[in-house]
Amino acid sequence: MTIAREEVFGPVLSIISYKDEDDAVRIANDTVYGLAAYVQSTDIAHARKVAQRMRAGSVYLNYPDWDTFAPFGGYKQSGNGREYADWAIHDFLEIKGVVGWGE
Incomplete structure (x- = not known):
């Protein structure tokens, strides 16, 4: 079913039997x-x-209130990275490894 395989943004509700x-x-x-x-x-x-x-960046149980302390972001082609809380800062940082020994 097409609607189950697309990323729909808007007032759409689909009910699919299983x-x-x-x-x-x-x-x-x-x-x-x-x-x-x-x-x-x-x-x-x-x-x-x-x-x-479920293979999704966020899974909501019984449609709870929005939690800005929970990371928000997608899996697969829904993007990478996370928004909100401490998770969001990582998109603005670069990691550097410095390896060596001696003086």
């Missing part, structure tokens, strides 16, 4: 994008297990 949990995770991960994913469940422990299988 056979079982494995099928739902397969559908969610079957895209070159991976900015965010959402898991709805009455069992938060189970939702966390499903979230671990």
Whole structure:
């Protein structure tokens, strides 16, 4: 299904049927994008297990409030790097290794 494989920004809600949990995770991960994913469940422990299988930069459980202390950024073709909190500063730094011994 096309909408499940594209990165849509805007007021779009898609409801896609699935056979079982494995099928739902397969559908969610079957895209070159991976900015965010959402898991709805009455069992938060189970939702966390499903979230671990999702290939997305952020996975929201039961649509919580925005957390600016959590890193935000994508996987795959949804970009790299992270925004917000301490994670964001790394995009503005360069790492240098200095190796040697003696005087």
